Amino acid sequence: MSMSRVISHSLLPLTPPSTSSSSLSSSKPMISSFLRRNQVTYTRILHKGSRLTTRAAKGNLDNADGMLGPEESFKLDHSDKSMMPGSSGPLEASSKKEISFWSNKYVLGLTTTAGIGGLLFGYDTGVISGALLYIRDEFKAVNDNSVLQETIVSMAVVGAMIGAAAGGWVNDAYGRKKATLLADVLFIIGSFVMCIAPDPNILILGRLFVGVGVGIASVTAPVYIAEAAPSEIRGGLVATNVLMITGGQFLSYLVNLSFTEVPGTWRWMLGVAAIPAVVQFILMIFLPESPRWLYMKDKKSKAIAVLENIYDSDRLQEEIDQLADASNKDSQSGKTVSYFDVLKSKEIRLAFFTGAGLQAFQQFTGINTVMYYCPTIVQMAGFSSKQLALLLSLIVAAMNAVGTIIGILLIDKCGRRLLALASLSGVFTSLLILSYAFSLQPKTLGATLGSGAGWLAIVGLVLYIAFFSPGMGPVPWAVNSEIYPEAYRGVCGGMSATVNWISNFIVAQTFLSVVGLVGTRGTFLIFAGVSVLAFLFVLLFVPETKGLTFEQVERIWKERAGVLGMSASGGGQHLQGNEA
Structure with missing residues (x-):
């Protein structure tokens, strides 16, 4: 037997x-x-x-x-020293047959389809940077008002905040699949409205619709992927969603470059976004719901049917048993989790503090400023041609995608902590290079660099992306998809994604204004300072979750909440028992 x-x-x-x-x-x-x-x-x-x-x-x-x-x-x-009392080392059964990244085409299919939500996220991030160059030409009010430019860019972020905040509840109440379908519908509507916008106000409305869809997708895709992924390759599969984000950014710059000579340039750039949303909507109709969500909703036979496509017979019963244990815990709690419940439990507060902190630092180190305003930054560096600015931005986006692929290969080998720490070290250095390059420029916003300093700024941009994309790109999303207990995963995931979008909004809405106040040099110097704080945050608060099951990760927070002041090292866990 x-x-x-x-x-x-x-x-x-x-x-x-x-x-x-x-x-x-x-x-x-x-x-x-x-x-x-x-x-x-x-x-x-x-x-x-x-x-x-x-x-x-x-x-x-x-x-x-x-x-x-x-x-x-x-x-x-x-x-096995990692199994000492107080340790949170890997609790792996020796008979467990590990699954390689490419061994299960079914899981890869789920991941790729869900990742189209990330593609939409990335496309919107990148496309507006190129479209803005041409929107300014068509609408004089936009060209003369930097605040209006920032509003056009950041209104999608406002929508994403709304979508992320509501997305956690939608995920828990109606499932990951229906949440994804809703996000697609909103994205299609928003793309159409932007495409036909007769004035900046309608354009901003379309950006709001797109943003809500992006916000829901940003919560849903990582959770859907994580709940279907075997623990030993979960980090890489969730990072694949981030690859789709960077791939979407690359695609957006490619589209921007392709439509530079076409009448109605920016309308085509923004309207094309509806195509991947339609594709995902059709594909999701044929895909199953998350097995964990199905099991928690007492649809056990459907959940097991999904698991049978993911695991072999030797591993299947183990996964079913883990789902049963998690389901029993949730049923014993006897209540639906609300946003306020997150603050009542010490262990959940600690997990949320860590997840939300990672999401905030991802944005305040400047990544989406670089992606939203990349062509503008390139023009600030002295490259006035729009086509050249878009071409150089395309190269930066390609580096982002390549770096994310490297992150996928490393995240389940090196672990989340080491990857994030190495990434932040490089980000800090790159931002110093950018700051130095722009120190050769006068303080005023309209001034440009000389050719030598301009190319140094481009090198700084490329290095920034090369260091950011393998680590601080995928790590916050991967960690947030796996650190919360089942009952809290949708709510906490939505709240932490909302923190990401709020931080994104603050950076996007203030970037050009801050450049006008302290210069481009000072702006990148501020980002460099934040990257140091982010490094310390990861070092002190972020546990290593590589290869752990959701239940094992949950135990880390219980130990931190219950064994304050104690420190134990096991499998990379640093259990200082920090309080939020």
Whole structure:
């Protein structure tokens, strides 16, 4: 009979395990009694650094006595230091068959389709930067008013804040699939309104619709992917959504460049965005709902049917058991989670503080300023031709996509923390180069650089993207998709995404104004200072979640909330017990 491994997160008061058969046999009644009493599937028993692992098939716990034998049922491992009490090291069953990134085409199909939401996100981020050059030419009021330019750019961000805030609730109430379909409809409507806009006000309205769709998609896609992904490749698959974002930015610059000589240039640039939204809408109709959401909504047979397409028979029961345990916890709580509940639980506050902090620092290190205003920054650097500005912006966007691919390859090998720390170190250096290049420019907004300093600024931009994209691009989204308990995942994911969009709005709405006040040099110097704070934040507060199941990550926050002031290292976790 195939049997599940039983591992407990509790410490049992056992005598030190002996290697003799008699000692092992004497432990059987107590172990099987414990299993029957608690009806658990995974139980880890620790004593003085030793790991005692037992096996029992879920649903057959009453027969555990007959199943436990010294040779078959117990494994002593004195070398696994990460399993010491207080540790949050990987709690992996040795029989677990790992899944490689490319081995399951079904999961890749789910990821790619859901990632089209990221493509829409990225396309909108990039397309407005090129379209703005031509919108200024058509509408004199826009050309003469930098605040109106900022409003056109940032109104989509306002919509995204609304979409992200509502998206968490929509995800939990109606599911990830319906949330994605809603986002597509809003994006299609917004693209059409922008395309036919007769004046800046209608254009701004269209930007608002698009933004709401983007906001919902930004919450939904990472969660949908994470809940369908095996834990050992979850980071890379969620990072694939970020690759779609950067791919969307690259596509937007390519479209911008293609339509430079076409009548109604900016209208085509903005209208083309409806095409990927239509494609995703059609594909999502044929895709299943998230298996975890289905299971939590008591649609267990549908959830298991989805899991059967993801895992082989050896792994399937283990995943079903984990879903059952998580579902039991949620049903025992007996209530629907609200936004205010996040603040009531210390462990959830700690998780949200970490996730929201990462999202805020992603924006305040300047990434979407670079993407929204890249052609404008290039023109500030002395390259006045619109076509050349768009071409150089296309190169920057290509670097962003390539860097994200590198991040996908590294995030499940190096881990989230190391990747983010290395990324921020490079971002800081790149921003100093940009600041120095623009220090050769007069303070006024309209002044441009000389050719040598201009090319140095371009080098700084490329380096900035090269360092940002593998780390601080995917890491905040990956971490936020996996650090919250099941019942809180939609709500907390929506709240943290809202923090991202609020931060995005602040940066986008103030960038040109700040440049006018302190110069481009001072603006990039401010971003450099923020990157130092971000480095310290990751170092102090962000745990390593590489390869952990959702339930294991949940345990990290319980330890931090309950063991304040203690520090333990295990599998990269730094459990200082920080309070939000």
